[in-house]
Amino acid sequence: MTLTTPSAKLNSYRAGPDDRGFFGLYGGRFVAETLMPLILDLERAYEAAKADPGFSAEIAFLNTHYAGRPSPLYHAERLTDHFRAQSKTGGGAKIYLKRDELNHTGSHKINNCIGQILLARRMGKTRIIAETGAGQHGVAVATVCAKYGMGCEIYMGATDIERQSPNVARMMLLGAKLNPVTSGAGTLKDAMNEALRDWVTNVHDTYYIIGTAAGPHPYPAMVRDFQSVIGRETREQMVALEGRIPDTLVACIGGGSNAIGLFHPFLDDKSVAIYGVEAGGHGIDIHNGHAASMTGGTPGVLHGNRTYLLQDADGQIEEGHSISAGLDYPGVGPEHSWLKDSGRVTYVPATDTEALDALKLCTRLEGIIPALEPSHALAYVTKLAPTLPCDNLLVMNLCGRGDKDLFTVAKALGIKI
Template sequence: MDSKGFFGQWGGRYIPEVLYQTFQELQDEYKKARQDPSFWQEYEELMQTYSCRPTPLTYAGNLSEHFGGARIYIKREDLNHTGAHKANNVMGQGLLVKRMGKKRVIAETGAGQHGMATATMAAKFGFDCTVYMGEVDVKRQRPNVFWMEKMGATVVPVQDGSRTLKDAINEAFRDWVTNIDSTHYVFGTACGPAPFPEMVSWFQSIISKEAIEQIQKMHGKLPARIYACVGGGSNAMGAFTHFLDTDTELIGVEAGGLGLDTGKHASRLCGTDASPGVAQGYKTMFLQDDDGQMLETHSVSAGLDYVGVSPILSDLWEKKRVRFEAATDKEVMEALDLTMRLEGIIPALESAHAFVQAFKEAPDLKKDDAIIINMSGRGDKDIFTIAHAFDDPSWKEFIIKRAEEYKS
């Protein structure tokens, strides 16, 4: 990142003047933390004692045998506290909030995992917490909403626009402008104005810091490829960072939805529907029309339907360091089903996008090659969506009976 917050032509800090001092304070505190070895040590100790790190790298022997090509390894961020990679970022930002002396945190969330992680961090550190969540996502991620509220967070359903992640981000920024002295915005992904893209990526880089050591110990050499799903880009940056200076190929998998030719998807860097734009405080590739109005997106996963993407990933895409692919909803459900049946592991719908592309490519690699799939989260949160997508009759019967019980 350069001095103005750009990665090549992408990024920057396009913010209202009222937020300038707040961002400068955050930038200064972040720089101090990066230059202070004791901060990272404190962060790692917190993640080890509170969030079960390091997360394991699991050899998926049954999947490897099934596809007959590369050895498949899964980086198990689902075993991180709160069930996803999101804790890596929020705990780091929580330590910064303590340093800045603020008492309230706000966040946006799509799939609910970032909101869940923020509520958890706030409970641990004693902060007041408000989470903004699109009304559509509130409905399809009700279990996460329940837990956020039980941990003391206020969850605000956002009814503007498409009522999904981008609208939750807009509402969180409105809150921050109003409460800048007391509040820190715990941005959930590697997007937004500088220093958020770099800062979130730094905290998430603990994933690849562990993985690069684990794979060499288990496999004896670096992996041929790493696969990660891409919404905003935090788990992908976490999985890629320590491999950027190696020969390992990096593949980001976006939400192909109903197909890239249908307009019902959320693919920015793999498809052709996105274009450069400035929104929500930074420049990147956005799904937008000719007037700069954001397009509707679609994905079976609540966490991948964002209209933009990390400016760092836009830069790596432009430099051809990261290859981008897309997985359709149908492919995601098939990969999820296969992984559950062969390995007894339940990926989140977001994570399953990465499994799709890995499964397509693993058979064409050598048997002494290894690939890593970053499993960004677990699928427990998606049980309602997954059961509906599988059209499971016993689940429908269960829901109907429970609804009748509530009525009575």
């Protein structure tokens, strides 16, 4: 496949991808011949579902009655006061947390799984496979499979199985078969490799629920569409609370699904400043010590799409590192790569230590224990908020709760449990 230049159709930040699945130079579908008919089938099925009001009505019903949406938009008063006390300019943004950690299963991942399981059923598939890193996507997939009585197999890296053990137990309880992956570093990239391999060999009955806004077209756009409920709700809730839309949005970036879900409905609102926070690990200058593919990577092809990657001069994928299993991915969804190059979104790293400090801060000031992933977003908010004026309305996506991370956090902080 040849690379395209930005399409004339992309005259709005919200118009992509183009007909071949490209966001400017990023995206596409770089897959094995055997997968191509399936991917085209999936695209047709998704286009038909999108045009069917019954499909959106079913999603809306499940979002409300099963997942518990809308999630609250919560004014974090003590965090706001804390940042104002730290401001050298007498400012300090007004902090709102979009509480997607309150969803059924504990994160934003359920938003995508509801959409994709309904699509799988429409396509007559009987077996579901998925990859997972932090286990939140695996739990969400196992949950919807239990609800609809579908066979479910989850690929998870051996390293992640160890550090996210509460989610491993939940998946097994829900009836999923867990396939440990020991290749590479035993993390998310390796799990996704194995899931793609499974899909190629079981093309007829199997549907692959990818958990982030990455992979071959149509996944990045489809996952984004299912996650955009976060941004649509935020818009409505902020207008109801403050009479206007937010000024600043901040979200963490693994593959990029919670972030694009919050950002997408605001991309054409020029007044809104948008920040994506990647995993800075031990530090962005440390080789193999972080997972900040946009801050520290270059464009290449992985998992069916062209995007920013951590890779060496020969194009070999490097092992990322993050204390957070959900951000420990050496790539990123292609729409983010395009938003980076176009300058619409600013991408910054936050280190493991900064994320741990932010987790402690949120826990002590708000009584909310965030997952390690959104703690990276909060780590950047601690730097940004004091520099903004008091009337700046800042929304951070609190996309997961911290239960799964208790062992990792306790170990890092020297707490004996």
